[in-house]
Amino acid sequence: MLPHTENRLAGATLHLLSCPVCGQTVRYTSAEALACPCCGTHLFARKHASLSRAWAWLIAAVLCYIPANVLPIMETRTLFGRQDDTILSGVVYLWGAGSWPLAVVVFVASILVPLLKILSLSFLLLSVHFHWRWAPLQRTRLYRLLETIGPWSMLDIYVVALLVALVQLRGLATIQAGPGALAFAAVVVLTMLAAHAFDPRLIWDSVKETVHD
Amino acid sequence: MNDRASTTVVVCHDCDLVQRCDRLAIGQRAQCVRCGAMLHRGAGMGLQARCALVLAGLLVFCLANGFPLVSMSAQGSRTATTLFGAALALWRQDMQPVAVLVVGTAMLIPLLELLVLGYLMFPLLWDRVPLGFDRILRLLHYLQPWGMAEVFLMGVLVALVKLAHLADIVIGAGLWAFGALILLLALNASQFDSRELWACYRTLKTD
Numbered sequence: 001m002l003p004h005t006e007n008r009l010a011g012a013t014l015h016l017l018s019c020p021v022c023g024q025t026v027r028y029t030s031a032e033a034l035a036c037p038c039c040g041t042h043l044f045a046r047k048h049a050s051l052s053r054a055w056a057w058l059i060a061a062v063l064c065y066i067p068a069n070v071l072p073i074m075e076t077r078t079l080f081g082r083q084d085d086t087i088l089s090g091v092v093y094l095w096g097a098g099s100w101p102l103a104v105v106v107f108v109a110s111i112l113v114p115l116l117k118i119l120s121l122s123f124l125l126l127s128v129h130f131h132w133r134w135a136p137l138q139r140t141r142l143y144r145l146l147e148t149i150g151p152w153s154m155l156d157i158y159v160v161a162l163l164v165a166l167v168q169l170r171g172l173a174t175i176q177a178g179p180g181a182l183a184f185a186a187v188v189v190l191t192m193l194a195a196h197a198f199d200p201r202l203i204w205d206s207v208k209e210t211v212h213d
Numbered sequence: 214m215n216d217r218a219s220t221t222v223v224v225c226h227d228c229d230l231v232q233r234c235d236r237l238a239i240g241q242r243a244q245c246v247r248c249g250a251m252l253h254r255g256a257g258m259g260l261q262a263r264c265a266l267v268l269a270g271l272l273v274f275c276l277a278n279g280f281p282l283v284s285m286s287a288q289g290s291r292t293a294t295t296l297f298g299a300a301l302a303l304w305r306q307d308m309q310p311v312a313v314l315v316v317g318t319a320m321l322i323p324l325l326e327l328l329v330l331g332y333l334m335f336p337l338l339w340d341r342v343p344l345g346f347d348r349i350l351r352l353l354h355y356l357q358p359w360g361m362a363e364v365f366l367m368g369v370l371v372a373l374v375k376l377a378h379l380a381d382i383v384i385g386a387g388l389w390a391f392g393a394l395i396l397l398l399a400l401n402a403s404q405f406d407s408r409e410l411w412a413c414y415r416t417l418k419t420d
């Protein structure tokens with residue numbers, strides 16, 4: 001009942017392609033864009049200009065990553081003065097307050113995930129660029145992991161939004177969103193766009209070349 | 214047009230491997246033999262159950278966004294907020310792009326997903342094909358990666374812990390509804406397969 005294959009052929013070799021929306025398998029004559037005969041979705045043998053688009057989004061994300069971590073994402077004004085919070089100081093605060101499970105969650109979601117996303121996407125892009133042939137399966141899994149955990153970096157943005165709305169106690173304490181929040185939101189969106197632009201089939205194209213050699 | 218009954222050829226969207234796939238039984242999943250990508254999913258529930266899930270999702274969505282998620286009282290003053298209220302507060306602080314992102318990812322996209330699912334499936338109950346379903350199905354395909362309601366719920370929990378030391382926090386009805394909404398969204402997504410819906414439309418069209 002499960003999928004099976006006798007001769008491990010690539011869709012590119014047979015000029016076959018499955019439509020992601022309706023599942024129809026289509027035979028194409030050129031690698032140019034074609035429309036699915038069944039549902040009309042634009043299909044590409046490989047995502048158009050995948051590598052250059054992914055690099056462009058990724059470089060933009062790296063540029064935003066620095067202000068996102070250096071600039072305050074939140075400014076708290078109380079009777080005793082003003083305190084600027086960056087993402088890292090938020091994690092330190094949670095740790096100090098004894099809620100270390102949440103400190104770990106925020107650390108992973110806000111600091112580790114964006115950084116790992118940027119690093120592993122660069123790694124994937126480089127590996128395709130230089131036609132590396134080893135561990136295609138692991139690299140494909142890494143890509144799928146990137147797509148799954150991508151949205152979790154939005155966590156800190158939501159926290160700031162809620163704190164800003166709740167802590168408006170006139171004269172006692174108010175919280176303002178800082179410029180770091182803007183940069184951080186940009187990092188989340190840009191890394192997601194970079195991941196969407198990347199085409200994991202490119203990983204396997206280099207492997208296929210080995211077979212033909 | 215009886216290609217559903219026999220085996221079909223599928224090309225993996227992640228590793229480009231061509232493979233044959235038999236028709237799936239109820240609740241069965243087909244994964245790529247080489248890279249493990251999910252290729253197909255047989256419907257686990259009947260159409261009526263899936264429609265009921267969408268309705269439940271829409272109802273819970275209204276509760277989750279209509280009632281405050283959290284309220285806070287300190288020194289005699291009380292504040293409460295909903296998801297939309299949180300985004301509005303950001304908007305007022307000249308953080309419009311962030312406010313739009315918050316409303317879009319945590320509220321509008323989950324709502325659109327539910328509405329689209331309803332629009333696509335309810336007419337099937339009466340053997341009707343909804344108008345423009347190819348476009349709507351494509352829209353859903355592009356929307357799905359941007360829905361982040363579950364991340365928002367985690368955000369509420371983190372905010373609760375941060376505020377617990379500052380003031381008295383009361384969890385609102387909206388938060389419980391939001392938890393239920395996440396469950397229903399996940400259930401809806403796990404029961405949805407665009408290829409399966411297409412197969413339904415195809416048989417209706419040819420009849």
Ligand SMILES: [Zn+2]
Pocket residue numbers: 019020021022023024036037038039040041
């Ligand atoms: Zn199609």
Ligand SMILES: [Zn+2]
Pocket residue numbers: 225226227228229230245246247248249250
């Ligand atoms: Zn595969």
Ligand SMILES: [Zn+2]
Pocket residue numbers: 221223234235236237243253
């Ligand atoms: Zn199949």
